[in-house]
Amino acid sequence: VTRTVISSASRHVLIGDDLPFVIIGERINPTGRKLLAEEMKAGDFSRVERDTLAQIEAGAQMLDVNAGIPLADEPAILAKTVQLVQSLTDLPLSIDSSIVEALEAGLAVYQGKALVNSVTGEDDRLERVLPLVKKYGAAVVAISNDETGISEDPDVRFSVAKRIVERAADHGIPREDVIVDPLLMPIGAMPTAGRQVFRILGRLRDELGVNSTCGASNVSFGLPNREGINGAFLTMAIASGLTSAITNPIAEGVRHAVMAADVLMGNDRDAARWIRQFRVAPPDGAAGGRRPNRRRGNGAGTGAAAIP
Amino acid sequence: VTRTVISSASRHVLIGDDLPFVIIGERINPTGRKLLAEEMKAGDFSRVERDTLAQIEAGAQMLDVNAGIPLADEPAILAKTVQLVQSLTDLPLSIDSSIVEALEAGLAVYQGKALVNSVTGEDDRLERVLPLVKKYGAAVVAISNDETGISEDPDVRFSVAKRIVERAADHGIPREDVIVDPLLMPIGAMPTAGRQVFRILGRLRDELGVNSTCGASNVSFGLPNREGINGAFLTMAIASGLTSAITNPIAEGVRHAVMAADVLMGNDRDAARWIRQFRVAPPDGAAGGRRPNRRRGNGAGTGAAAIP
Helix, strand or coil, X not given: CCCEEEECCCCEEEECCCCCCEEEEEEECCCCCHHHHHHHHCCCCHHHHHXXXXXXXXXXXXXXXXXXXXXXXXXXXXXXXXHHHHHHCCCCEEEECCCHHHHHHHHHHCCCCCEEEEEECCHHHHHHHHHHHHXXXXXXXXXXXXXXXXXCCHHHHHHHHHHHHHHHHHCCCCHHHEEEECCCCCCCCCCXXXXXXXXXXXXXXXXXXCEECCEHHHHHCCCXXXXXXXXXXXXXXXXXXXCEEEECCXXXXXXXXXXXXXXXXXXXXXXXXXXXXHCCXXXXXXXXXXXXXXXXXXXXXXXXXXXX | CCCEEEECCCCEEEECCCCCCEEEEEEECCCCCHHHHXXXXXXXXXXXXXHHHHHHHCCCCEEEEECCCCCCCHHHHHHHXXXXXXXXXXXXXXXXXXXXXXXXHHXXXXXXXXXXXXXXXXXXXXXXXXXXXXXXXXXXXXXCCXXXXXXXXXXXXXXXXXXXXXXXXXXXXXXXXXXXXXXXXXXXXXXXXXXXXXXXXXXXXXXHCCEECCEHHHHHCCCCCHHHHHHHHXXXXXXXXXXXXXXXXXXXXXXXXXXXXXXXXXXXXXXXXXXXXXXXXXXCCCCCCCCHHHHHHCCCCCCHHHCC
């Protein structure tokens, strides 16, 4: 079993097929959030603080940090955001940018072993990002597209992922430090998007032996009841092999779906976390849904006795 | 693609990996329902009528009919129940008994092509049930256990299923008329139960090319928020290859999870049914959740325009 370790100065998270699913909170990201973008550019990080605390409260195990603001000094803003978030929480972070200089600025100030989000399969990207990942002892998200674009053939996307894993190895980055993102399209625009990703995930787990992640909210773009689609997608992807996702932990339906998937994969031992969440609370979980730290800090299965 | 046809006198249902998932309503079953058992034994079928109508209303595409009452004349009661249910609805039925004489009595009065539920892999069961299935031109649920019991090895269970499919072929029953039940155990008692079933389902689809079904409610036995576990299980099983389930259609969370899975498998064309259900109704679906016949009768994608 492949286990990926991501850490802050004082805490680590393990990602693996035999472990509870890891939710990487997606909220610290100004893309498509005009107000947040303007505030961050102007040096106002109050909303970043609130997003950080809300995602911790909702039970995120890691946080993604992105500072992609047009016409701004992204390296400086990303470094500042990383430092701010690390002053607020000991959750490990994913440092998210398409600009290599911003990734480096974030890595330079990061305390611990970060997840670099991301590298794609183009040669020039690989040759710029992988040395950085190695230099800072980080792990990296590998997105399965390359010069030829995003193939609709899941086996082509798998082979792109395989090539990135091999190139990472050439740079001294072990397989367990490459987390593959199979690239999820909106299902409303591409009805085969789900089956493609489920197939790639199965091959990543069974043949390539790597962990995986996914920008999960994308799948429901343009549809009503997005939370219903997102939750079902995640459970289906987990059954297929997905071991982490970059998504919104504040959506309760999604969080409960992931918790159920952990039970059904045998990764919530004795269903202890599920029982703790639901044995007193009503089915919608309102009373029990807001104690992520207690859930994490209290791992021994107090609820096991409720199983007949 | 393998498609199974089940029919009543005037209507048919198709089961297949490229089609919307089929829910077979499980409620007409006195097992564990003492009051219903007593009523049916005494000739009072008013509760059967109510269960029939409620399941149709909730959107079941087929209904399972079971009359397993200790010390009662099960063949006579099952035949009577089948006739009653067929007088109330044109949904195709699954005729459910462990007593061969009861299966035959039900088949003798059934109008259409029934689903026989079930045959297991023991030689004497196969030699008694398969000729009946052939005689009445029915389809059959094949449960993947045999003389040696229920193996915990999914590959052994797969090979039992394969043997039943071969024996059915010897009796002139084609592969598409055998629907395999991989046997789902409660996850609270057996943490590997989910992964076992997901693996068998994948092999049934990819290697054996048969449809599958599952008594889905069993998985959550003994756990709180059973609907949350059941819904997640079904979506994960659908991603793995499950094409139908015998379950409770009245549980709204389960029904919505299955609808989302249909979207994600590309089997709800243009997400038309999903959009129709949720574009006006609130996220809990309260306003739109009770019009199964309209949903079925109104297949063309009126909602497709809502996709950007």
